[in-house]
Amino acid sequence: xxxxxxxxxxxxxxxxxxxxxxxxxxxxxxxxxxxxxxxxxxxxxxxxxxxxxxxxxxxxxxxxxxxxxxxxxxxxxxxxxxxxxxxxxxxxxxxxxxxxxxxxxxxxxxxxxxxxxxxxxxxxxxxxxxxxxxxxxxxxxxxxxxxxxxxxxxxxxxxxxxxxxxxxxxxxxxxxxxxxxxxxxxxxxxxxxxxxxxxxxxxxxxxxxxxxxxxxxxxxxxxxxxxxxxxxxxxxxxxxxxxxxxxxxx
Amino acid sequence: xxxxxxxxxxxxxxxxxxxxxxxxxxxxxxxxxxxxxxxxxxxxxxxxxxxxxxxxxxxxxxxxxxxxxxxxxxxxxxxxxxxxxxxxxxxxxxxxxxxxxxxxxxxxxxxxxxxxxxxxxxxxxxxxxxxxxxxxxxxxxxxxxxxxxxxxxxxxxxxxxxxxxxxxxxxxxxxxxxxxxxxxxxxxxxxxxxxxxxxxxxxxxxxxxxxxxxxxxxxxxxxxxxxxxxxxxxxxxxxxxxxxxxxxxx
Numbered sequence: 001x002x003x004x005x006x007x008x009x010x011x012x013x014x015x016x017x018x019x020x021x022x023x024x025x026x027x028x029x030x031x032x033x034x035x036x037x038x039x040x041x042x043x044x045x046x047x048x049x050x051x052x053x054x055x056x057x058x059x060x061x062x063x064x065x066x067x068x069x070x071x072x073x074x075x076x077x078x079x080x081x082x083x084x085x086x087x088x089x090x091x092x093x094x095x096x097x098x099x100x101x102x103x104x105x106x107x108x109x110x111x112x113x114x115x116x117x118x119x120x121x122x123x124x125x126x127x128x129x130x131x132x133x134x135x136x137x138x139x140x141x142x143x144x145x146x147x148x149x150x151x152x153x154x155x156x157x158x159x160x161x162x163x164x165x166x167x168x169x170x171x172x173x174x175x176x177x178x179x180x181x182x183x184x185x186x187x188x189x190x191x192x193x194x195x196x197x198x199x200x201x202x203x204x205x206x207x208x209x210x211x212x213x214x215x216x217x218x219x220x221x222x223x224x225x226x227x228x229x230x231x232x233x234x235x236x237x238x239x240x241x242x243x244x245x246x247x248x249x250x
Numbered sequence: 251x252x253x254x255x256x257x258x259x260x261x262x263x264x265x266x267x268x269x270x271x272x273x274x275x276x277x278x279x280x281x282x283x284x285x286x287x288x289x290x291x292x293x294x295x296x297x298x299x300x301x302x303x304x305x306x307x308x309x310x311x312x313x314x315x316x317x318x319x320x321x322x323x324x325x326x327x328x329x330x331x332x333x334x335x336x337x338x339x340x341x342x343x344x345x346x347x348x349x350x351x352x353x354x355x356x357x358x359x360x361x362x363x364x365x366x367x368x369x370x371x372x373x374x375x376x377x378x379x380x381x382x383x384x385x386x387x388x389x390x391x392x393x394x395x396x397x398x399x400x401x402x403x404x405x406x407x408x409x410x411x412x413x414x415x416x417x418x419x420x421x422x423x424x425x426x427x428x429x430x431x432x433x434x435x436x437x438x439x440x441x442x443x444x445x446x447x448x449x450x451x452x453x454x455x456x457x458x459x460x461x462x463x464x465x466x467x468x469x470x471x472x473x474x475x476x477x478x479x480x481x482x483x484x485x486x487x488x489x490x491x492x493x494x495x496x497x498x499x500x
Contacts, residue, residue, distance in 0.1 A: 022403075027392065143413075147276065156407070169391030171347050
């Protein structure tokens with residue numbers, strides 16, 4: 001399954017092209033196509049410097065970008081093309097969320113080949129002539145009162161959905177670096193140390209309160225997913241506090 | 251369930267603050283907090299003009315932004331704080347994807363109150379002192395060779411996940427505007443018209459090929475989810491082509 005091609009149609013600002021390239025590479029997309037960009041391509045100074053700053057290291061995406069005169073030429077070798085647009089159009093085409101569209105592309109469902117995503121110029125968006133080149137529409141279900149995304153931000157949304165469709169990152173993890181989780185035995189030893197020190201210091205004012213209070217304390221520390229190192233630190237804290245109290249009372 | 255607060259810690263470039271505000275409003279987030287921004291706040295010229303251009307209409311988010319001197323002050327009234335960072339840290343904290351973190355915030359699971367998301371300065375990211383203010387880490391599972399997101403792009407990823415967590419937009423729809431789907435009867439009438447015209451024009455060179463070929467043609471048009479208007483257009487196309495052929499053969 002090849003990753004989708006990002007196609008910027010008549011982009012106006014080189015900063016947006018550069019930031020879009022950065023967003024693409026962040027998300028593992030590398031195929032960029034430009035249809036009739038406002039500034040002549042390849043860029044000369046000062047546009048060259050401005051796009052390099054915006055791309056922030058994603059130069060390879062820009063260097064490999066392919067230039068086309070028309071949208072029809074830019075999509076000619078693709079098998080499924082999606083057009084991003086915020087506004088409702090007169091054309092009857094299926095409208096998908098970014099997530100649904102990327103799921104289709106990632107699964108090869110209804111595409112089975114090379115896919116591309118069209119993005120229109122900053123102010124005007126894609127024309128009906130551009131939309132004819134696409135089989136389906138992608139619309140971000142944005143705030144209806146403020147639905148127009150910056151061009152590079154629109155590219156990021158699609159690139160990010162692609163990234164997530166390919167990612168095997170766990171939803172949640174607890175990286176431990178050089179340490180390891182405390183064993184239950186280490187945890188129980190600490191509980192014993194803590195409760196002995198509290199006993200000695202007169203924390204349990206009645207014998208009846210000890211079981212319930214101990215349970216509360218054990219719950220606090222059990223919930224914290226302590227590491228072996230943190231348990232050793234806590235031993236030190238208890239010893240230090242108990243020692244300070246002893247010295248004070250001495 | 252209140253929406254998360256976006257907290258930019260020591261942001262350097264007003265363009266990024268403005269673009270972040272635009273991304274927030276696109277996605278229905280309105281609470282922005284700034285911790286010790288580089289340029290004195292509220293902004294004077296020319297920063298004022300630059301941020302307004304970048305915000306592109308999201309002025310209300312900027313006007314309501316709250317200013318703080320330290321990260322600790324900025325999170326003091328929140329109940330669950332998440333810190334975005336790309337780099338692994340020495341601290342032992344749960345690391346979540348943006349989607350998992352937003353799901354927690356949206357469901358109120360483990361938060362049950364006001365939530366906030368910390369974003370660090372452009373070049374350096376959050377310090378360990380900032381990270382202490384957060385219970386969990388959010389990391390976008392990005393391209394490992396190019397994992398540093400532009401600040402406003404990072405804000406967009408989280409804001410977009412919030413948008414999607416709140417959105418009831420169908421994954422796919424087919425908006426029809428003023429027209430309506432063709433009824434099956436209208437579709438069958440068109441099939442009849444087409445096949446009669448093909449019969450008359452000698453398209454079916456052997457009687458045996460008609461059933462299979464008709465089935466193929468009907469599949470093509472059935473798959474297209476035609477509207478009533480499109481069926482009328484297709485009737486016209488068939489009449490026109492058949493008429494042209496009759497005239498040509500006359």
